Amino acid sequence: MRYYEDIDVGEIHEFGEYHVTKAEIIEFAEQYDPQPFHTDEAAAGDSAFGELVASGWHTAAMCMRLLVDGPLHNRASMGARGVDELRWKRPVRPGDTLSVRSEVIDKRVSESDPERGYVDSLLEGITQDGDVVISWIGLGMIARRNPPEE
């Protein structure tokens, strides 16, 4: 298990493969983002997108799945405080395959809780063609190692 002390600013990971299907785009959107350009191929053709595209929240969620299976799987995560500067740079379409690139850009101990570390990462979701479709700064929390027990 990796704790706060084990994370280095500057460390970079590239990982994962998430295959995006039309059925999943529509299923997510019907539950959480039922705008016509996410749920209806014909209506999407007449929209600003010109085709069916994934909800931006769905794109973020698919990248989150890759993060959990990737660098978070052995990290003593305590959740996240939030997200800064999330940008949807290009629509995600049926048939795309997403991977994620993460880079640790800052770390520091919480001032209010010295058991808790803050780790900030730049995250990018990238298609099979190398296009960045989403980026954000994740504001993570991670447990510190218990110093006396090492």
Place this chain on the structure above:
Amino acid sequence: MRYYEDIDVGEIHEFGEYHVTKAEIIEFAEQYDPQPFHTDEAAAGDSAFGELVASGWHTAAMCMRLLVDGPLHNRASMGARGVDELRWKRPVRPGDTLSVRSEVIDKRVSESDPERGYVDSLLEGITQDGDVVISWIGLGMIARRNPPEE
């Protein structure tokens, strides 16, 4: 249908009711955020949260559904550029009922595409007890009215 010209900076909407169930928290998390504090009640009890809580991305998605059924339903939306300053302020638990408060904080015409308006809104997800669980600034895009046709 409301276009860019119909939106006023300062307009506030409060709307929606989303009933959060344990089954839906687990279903979303198993697909998109399978960390134990989102998928497993026993493991969640031993986590920093002390109980099963919704994925932060799920909380955002549930609020998005209220937005689509609420102020976005008659808006000439062209999607969103992104999100700034998203903060998860308090965990969402099974049995919570969420509503959303939106406030338009800025609007301007896109410099690169004069057909397109930018509308920025402060969004808050709020429980039945009035606790803000999530907030973010949504960077929306909305079509302009075609001036000659009015």
